[in-house]
Amino acid sequence: MSVALPPAAALSSRAPGVDILVISAADFHAEISLLGGQLLSFRAAGQQPLLYLSPQARYLPGKAIRGGVPLCWPWFGPHPDDASLPAHGVARTQAWRLDEVREDAGAFHVKLSGPECDGLTAEMEYRLGAAVEAALTTRNLGDRPQRLGAALHSYLAVGDARQAALSGLDGERCHDKVAGRESRWPDGEFRFRGEVDSIVYSERPALLRDPVWRRCIRVTAEGAGSVVVWNPAAEKTALLGDLPDAAWLDFVCVETANAGDDVRLLAPGASHRLACRLTLEPFHGEAGV
Numbered sequence: 001m002s003v004a005l006p007p008a009a010a011l012s013s014r015a016p017g018v019d020i021l022v023i024s025a026a027d028f029h030a031e032i033s034l035l036g037g038q039l040l041s042f043r044a045a046g047q048q049p050l051l052y053l054s055p056q057a058r059y060l061p062g063k064a065i066r067g068g069v070p071l072c073w074p075w076f077g078p079h080p081d082d083a084s085l086p087a088h089g090v091a092r093t094q095a096w097r098l099d100e101v102r103e104d105a106g107a108f109h110v111k112l113s114g115p116e117c118d119g120l121t122a123e124m125e126y127r128l129g130a131a132v133e134a135a136l137t138t139r140n141l142g143d144r145p146q147r148l149g150a151a152l153h154s155y156l157a158v159g160d161a162r163q164a165a166l167s168g169l170d171g172e173r174c175h176d177k178v179a180g181r182e183s184r185w186p187d188g189e190f191r192f193r194g195e196v197d198s199i200v201y202s203e204r205p206a207l208l209r210d211p212v213w214r215r216c217i218r219v220t221a222e223g224a225g226s227v228v229v230w231n232p233a234a235e236k237t238a239l240l241g242d243l244p245d246a247a248w249l250d251f252v253c254v255e256t257a258n259a260g261d262d263v264r265l266l267a268p269g270a271s272h273r274l275a276c277r278l279t280l281e282p283f284h285g286e287a288g289v
Helices: 233-237
Strands: 008-014 020-026 028-033 040-046 097-104 105-116 120-128 132-140 146-148 150-152 155-157 164-166 172-174 180-184 196-200 206-210 216-220 224-230 251-258 264-266 271-282
Touching: 020 097, 020 105, 028 105, 028 120, 040 132, 105 172, 132 150, 150 271, 206 251, 216 251, 251 271, 264 271
Parallel strands: none
Antiparallel strands: 008 020, 020 028, 028 040, 097 105, 105 120, 120 132, 132 271, 146 264, 150 251, 155 251, 164 206, 172 180, 172 196, 196 224, 206 216, 216 271, 224 251
């Protein structure tokens, strides 16, 4: 079934089996991959990109695309019971169906339907305009409760990760996966001085300050009790074949998630909506959320 597209939207092929929805509006340019159902890029007019997309990303059916906002679903990290299953679930490596693209009140609305896994179904909605809004809705169509882990794995583009500062998560309980221990997130502005891979249990907005590009990115979540903060630093980046060696300087991942202790249990017939809003704000010299 073909979907009617507004004049500013078009479908193109990035590679065999990898179709891309391209939106070239007056105020922004964006791309959404139907492989993985993920927002690949968003760039407001006159601005640096909001999201980082690896120049070495692989566009192959069955493979995850490195960058943008990959969708981790219906589990985050390794599968809790079966180590042979792929990390971060099946959503980011499978084809999604484009259901709707429409323009309304200066914003573009995109709806996609994703895979089914153990009775769980996934739908994505994007609203692209003055801000980026992404919502992942999961429904349990089965006859038994199902565990649900998920993340909107946003690669936020920065001028230099070593100078970026993250605030808003002060003192929250977290699981530091690099150190392998439970701890508390530091108070004040957090700076990236090495590999960071933490699940922070917080429902508060986070603010990423970027003094190089003179801007802030605010991350506001809905339906999430955890935030995943990730930057691989130089040593880990060198092990990732779909990232340039210096790419860790170009992004910080601040992910809206249901991860770790925040995994949900969906009753038969129930649904859950995990959503984030990414907003560009003018740069200011002191932290504040």
